[in-house]
Amino acid sequence: xxxxxxxxTGVLFAAGLxxxxxxxxxxxxxxxxxxxxxxxNVALVHHAGLFSDAQAMAAVAIVIAIAAAEAVVGLxxxxxxxxxxRGVDAGGLSELRG
Amino acid sequence: xxxWAVILAGAVAAAFAGVMLFSRSLYxxxxxxxxxxxxxxxxxxxxxxxxxxxxxxxxYAGAVMVLVVVTIMATxxxxxxxxxxxxxxxxxxxxxxxxxxxxxCEVALTLYLGGASSAPVSPADPAMAAGFSTAxxxxxxxxxxxxxLLLFLAALxxxxxxxxx
Numbered sequence: 001x002x003x004x005x006x007x008x009t010g011v012l013f014a015a016g017l018x019x020x021x022x023x024x025x026x027x028x029x030x031x032x033x034x035x036x037x038x039x040x041n042v043a044l045v046h047h048a049g050l051f052s053d054a055q056a057m058a059a060v061a062i063v064i065a066i067a068a069a070e071a072v073v074g075l076x077x078x079x080x081x082x083x084x085x086r087g088v089d090a091g092g093l094s095e096l097r098g
Numbered sequence: 099x100x101x102w103a104v105i106l107a108g109a110v111a112a113a114f115a116g117v118m119l120f121s122r123s124l125y126x127x128x129x130x131x132x133x134x135x136x137x138x139x140x141x142x143x144x145x146x147x148x149x150x151x152x153x154x155x156x157x158y159a160g161a162v163m164v165l166v167v168v169t170i171m172a173t174x175x176x177x178x179x180x181x182x183x184x185x186x187x188x189x190x191x192x193x194x195x196x197x198x199x200x201x202x203c204e205v206a207l208t209l210y211l212g213g214a215s216s217a218p219v220s221p222a223d224p225a226m227a228a229g230f231s232t233a234x235x236x237x238x239x240x241x242x243x244x245x246x247l248l249l250f251l252a253a254l255x256x257x258x259x260x261x262x263x
Contacts, residue, residue: 004108005108005141008108008109011115012115012138049147050228055238057229057230059152061150062241068162069245072252075166
């Protein structure tokens, strides 16, 4: 059971990391971050089940809430970038403007 | 006996994560992420964390993924050539059939395990549930308050500003 869950966690995290690193679309990068957070949650829940660690379950609940807030803020930022006509790729956001 | 159900859910999640990584269509990637999140919710349920599984399905697979898909669809009508990936809403049939077959296998496995002597889902430990709530509002109280504030600020982020209006 443990090795199977760790393998799933590793594959999901690697896929999310590859999405963030390899793909240039902002939305795809956001989806990759969500995938990495889901992988971390799987590892934490498995840890909580193994060691009866309630703190890990509380951490998962907080991670889920943070991920929801991160998704909302990220999507609103992406929509704002699209409306500003700066493209859909991360390459168009190489400069900060005050 | 939950091992095979966890392995099946994990394999489906890993397969759809791979499709999500290599698909050029953002719509396909978003729907694949939805399947991955549903499978991780099932793993939570099988590992005895029923509340977290329901939270995962409702918050992640429900609200957040609907937001993502609606955002992709809302930006799909832009005329620029660079937005072509946003306008592709076709979903591969073989992938849909594979997802449905996996869901049917998981239901059958759960029903089969439910008919067997051992329970398909690990029962939630009452002491664990009590410890979960205690941790959330004692040692994690500051983090819980911070997350509440963060969610409020995230709600403000979606409000249109005067310039955009």
